[in-house]
Amino acid sequence: MPPLIITATPNISWMHPQVDYPRTPQAIAEEARLCCENGAAILHTHAEGRWKETIDSVRARCDIIVQCGMSSLPISERMEVYENKADMISVILNHHDEAFTQTECNVLHLRQELVQYCLLCRKYGVIPEWEVWHAGSVWNLDYLIGRKLLKPPYVATLFFGWPGGTWSPPTVEEYLYRRRLMPEGCVCNVSIMVADRATTLGEGQRDILTAAIISGDHVRVGTEDHPYDHSGKVVPTHELVKETAEMARALGRPLATVQQARKLIGLLASSGASPFGSTSRSPAVSARRYHEYESRHHHRLGAGNRRGVRASFCKTRLRRHRAGYITRGAKSRGAGQRAWGRMRFLRLRCIR
Ligand SMILES: [Zn+2]
Numbered sequence: 069m070p071p072l073i074i075t076a077t078p079n080i081s082w083m084h085p086q087v088d089y090p091r092t093p094q095a096i097a098e099e100a101r102l103c104c105e106n107g108a109a110i111l112h113t114h115a116e117g118r119w120k121e122t123i124d125s126v127r128a129r130c131d132i133i134v135q136c137g138m139s140s141l142p143i144s145e146r147m148e149v150y151e152n153k154a155d156m157i158s159v160i161l162n163h164h165d166e167a168f169t170q171t172e173c174n175v176l177h178l179r180q181e182l183v184q185y186c187l188l189c190r191k192y193g194v195i196p197e198w199e200v201w202h203a204g205s206v207w208n209l210d211y212l213i214g215r216k217l218l219k220p221p222y223v224a225t226l227f228f229g230w231p232g233g234t235w236s237p238p239t240v241e242e243y244l245y246r247r248r249l250m251p252e253g254c255v256c257n258v259s260i261m262v263a264d265r266a267t268t269l270g271e272g273q274r275d276i277l278t279a280a281i282i283s284g285d286h287v288r289v290g291t292e293d294h295p296y297d298h299s300g301k302v303v304p305t306h307e308l309v310k311e312t313a314e315m316a317r318a319l320g321r322p323l324a325t326v327q328q329a330r331k332l333i334g335l336l337a338s339s340g341a342s343p344f345g346s347t348s349r350s351p352a353v354s355a356r357r358y359h360e361y362e363s364r365h366h367h368r369l370g371a372g373n374r375r376g377v378r379a380s381f382c383k384t385r386l387r388r389h390r391a392g393y394i395t396r397g398a399k400s401r402g403a404g405q406r407a408w409g410r411m412r413f414l415r416l417r418c419i420r
Contacts, residue, residue, distance in 0.1 A: 069284040070332055071324035072316050075110040075135065075225075075257060076103035077290030078305035082168035083231070083261060087295045087302055091116050097125035102306035103290075104132040107313035109329035112137050112158070112288065119148040131326050133335065135197055140164045140175045143184060150192040155335055156223070158197045159185045161205035165233030173232070182208060186217035195335050197257075198224040201234040206249045213251060220253030221334045225288060228276055230261045238262060238272030240279045247285070255333055257286040262294045274298070277312065281321050287312060 078099045081087040090099040093115070100111045110133040115122035119136060126134055135156035136149040149157050159182065164175040189196045196218075198209055212218050226246055229238030236242050238260050250256055258280045260273040273294050277287050289312050290305040297303045297311055313323055330336060 069321065071322045071328050072281060073110060073255075073257065073286040073324045073329045073332060074108045074309055074312055074316075075112050075286070075288035075290075076100070076108035076132075076305050076309050077112040077137075077259075077288055077292040078103065079112070079114045079137070079290065079292040081291045081295045082166070082171065084295055084302075085168075085170050087291055089291045089305075093118055093121040093125040096122050097129040099305060100126045100132050101130045102304075103309045104130045104326065106306045106310040107316075107323045108306075108309045109133060109324050109326045110135050110156070112290070112292070114138050114292075119154070120152045123152045123154055133326060133329060133333070139199060140173050143181065143188070150188055150194055153192065154194060156195045156197050156333070157185075157189065158199055158225075160199040160201070161208040162199075162201050162234060166230060167232040179208065179211065182212055183215075183217060186212055195223055195333055198222060199227060200224050200246065200250070201227045201230070202236055203246065203249055206246070206251070210251055221255045221332070222251065222253055223255045223257070223333045224250065225257040225259050226250075228258065228260045229272055230259075238276060240275050243276050243279050247283070255286065256280075257288050259288045259293050277315065278319070281316050281319050 076099075078089055078096065080089055090096045096113055096115065100113070103111060111126060112135045113122060113126070114137050123134055123136075126132065133155045135158060136146070136154045137158045138146070139158045139160040146157065160177055161182065163177055164173045166173040185196055188194070198205075200206060200209065209222065209224065213222065226243065227234075228236055228242060236246070243258065247256065258276050260276050262271075262273050277289070280287050289308040291308075295302050295308075297307060316323060324332060
């Protein structure tokens with residue numbers, strides 16, 4: 069069994085927004101250091117929108133793996149995460165449908181967006197953390213794997229009890245059911261939000277954390293998920309990490325060091341290896357793979373929605389081209405011209 073990776077999430081408590089949490093890059097970095105000291109190997113941060121400063125501050129303070137959250141944001145607003153070379157980026161595999169105490173979050177995420185994330189992660193050498201909220205999320209992960217857009221290990225977090233239309237019961241039965249659906253080659257983590265007043269002490273969370281620890285999976289804790297410790301007291305995230313580390317010790321599961329965690333998730337900074345194989349693959353090659361994926365996808369569409377989807381593909385392609393994902397950095401002008409030519413052809417088809 070691999071050592072246990074604890075992910076710390078010292079962010080806003082969506083269900084208990086009155087709970088304090090670190091908000092400045094310096095405060096986030098100090099909390100990250102304490103979490104690391106108490107056994108966490110990954111920091112899941114929202115950075116309060118200050119991505120660059122937060123990534124830099126955390127790195128100056130400790131070597132914890134930096135995972136950037138807020139997967140509800142559009143890709144255009146997450147480019148800083150890539151440009152500042154965070155270690156990981158969270159990507160939801162389904163739509164956002166969340167009902168928090170003061171916030172409703174409803175965001176569509178199309179499969180084209182997931183494909184775009186795969187290409188960006190490969191280009192920038194950032195590990196995607198796939199958020200799995202229900203069985204349909206697993207279908208989408210299989211879809212990406214089937215199109216050879218990803219290579220193992222597939223780092224995934226299974227969510228339980230988060231209120232809204234993507235809610236699932238925070239029970240061991242649900243964990244075991246969904247866990248069985250996960251493809252081979254996954255490194256699975258769990259995140260449990262305990263929204264039910266009757267279980268404020270977090271029985272559901274404790275059950276799933278325990279099941280994950282003894283099954284060889286990994287765990288995430290922090291104010292974002294559930295800000296209460298086992299005695300029902302609100303505590304900072306590093307204390308929740310400490311409590312979880314003690315649980316793991318009691319269950320005989322050693323904790324992963326940051327270096328071990330890097331190896332487990334395929335982030336081998338020291339050797340320069342990439343979970344995507346060669347990082348020297350040019351963006352033009354990625355673009356070709358995207359064309360292949362896209363043309364296959366067209367054949368599968370029913371006649372009814374073909375035109376609408378084509379139109380949305382065209383818009384996406386145009387945006388992608390303008391953003392430079394398709395041809396920027398292409399070694400030969402030929403590749404760029406081919407991409408342009410094909411795009412214009414597709415546009416003509418759309419206009420019809
Ligand atoms: Zn988050």
